[in-house]
Amino acid sequence: MGVRGGHGAAAVRHARDIFLEPGDICFYDARHPPTLNSPEGFRMKVFLVRRESLGLEECDVQQLMKAPVTRTSRLTALLSPFLSELADTASSSPPPVSDMLAWNTVNLLATLAAEHLGRHVTGTLDGQSPLMSRILQFIDLHLTDADLSPKVIARAQHISVRYLHRLFQDEGTTVGRWIQRRRLEECRRNLLLRVRGHQTIAAVANRWGFMSATHFSRVFRATYGMSPSEWRDTAGRGADLAAAENCSVHCEVNFGAHMDETAGLARLTW
DSSP states (O other): OEEEOOSSSOOOOOOOEEEEOTTOBOOEETTSOOEEEOSSOOOEEOOEEEGGGGTOOHHHHHHHTTSOBOTTSHHHHHHHHHHHHHHHHGGGSOHHHHHHHHHHHHHHHHHHHHHHTTOOOTTOOTTOOHHHHHHHHHHHHTTTOTTOOHHHHHHHHTSOHHHHHHHHHHTTSOHHHHHHHHHHHHHHHHHHHTTTSOOOHHHHHHHTTOOOHHHHHHHHHHHHSSOHHHHHHHHHTTOSBOOHHHHHHTTSSSOOSEEOTTOOOEEEEO
16 A cells, blocks of 8 residues: 655665565555565555545654554455455446545545554544544534534533533543534545535535635645645545556556465565
8 A cells, every 4th residue: 555645755764574465455655665575476456545645644654664454454354355356447437436436445544544553533532432422423423514513412412511511621622623623524535535526615615514615725724734725636636546547557566565365475675
C-alpha cells in the first residue's frame, strides 16, 4: 500500500527487512519504495493512496512501515481478497461504480491503518461509555440536520444540556467542536467522492449543515491547511486513490504491498 504525501525528501532510514506471507498487507512511503525479494514466483497488487485521504500524519506512515498487517488479522482477512480482486477488475467498471469503489476502498484502508496503529476510527472517542457511544451515534445520524444542537442531543438522550457539556469536556472537547469536526470530515469525503460530479462546494457544505459557504471555507482551511476547492482539485488529479490503470501497472514491479495466495514468503527491504 503506497502512501503518497508529505513535504520534501523522505527521511533517510537504515535498511531493514520485513517478511511478508501470502495475503499480508504492508504500507510503505511512496517517496522511498522498498525492494521486494522472493525465492519463488509471486504476484503483488499495489495501491497508491494519498496520506491525507487516510487521515495519517507523516509519523504515522513511519510507524505503519515497521510491520505488515498479517492475514491473521480479522480485517486483513476481509480486505486482502477484496483488494486483490479490485486490482484485477476495477478498470472494467464504469466511472460511477469505480468512483464509489475507490471511495469505499480508501475508507476501508483508513480503518485498517487506524486499527494497526492501535487507534479508534473516525467518529469515536477514547474510552467512551455506552451513553457516549449513543450520543456520538445520534450526532452522526443527524449531521445533516442544520438545527442539530446540544439541546436537541440532550433531549434525545434524556439528559440535561449541562451534563452533556460535561461529558464532552471530560473528553477534552466540546459538543460544538465535535459536530463541526464530524461535518468537516464528511464534507472532505464528499468532495473526494463527487469530484467527477456536478455538485458545488456550497451544496456539499449545505448538505452537511454548514449554512454559510464563507464560514465553511474558513474552518475547512483552518483544519486541513487548504481550501475546499484546493482539496477537490487535488482529488480530481487522482491523488486520493490510484486509478485502476495504475493498479495494473504496478502489479508486477519489484515493490509492493500485497501478495496473493499463490506466493511464497517474501522479504521486503526498506
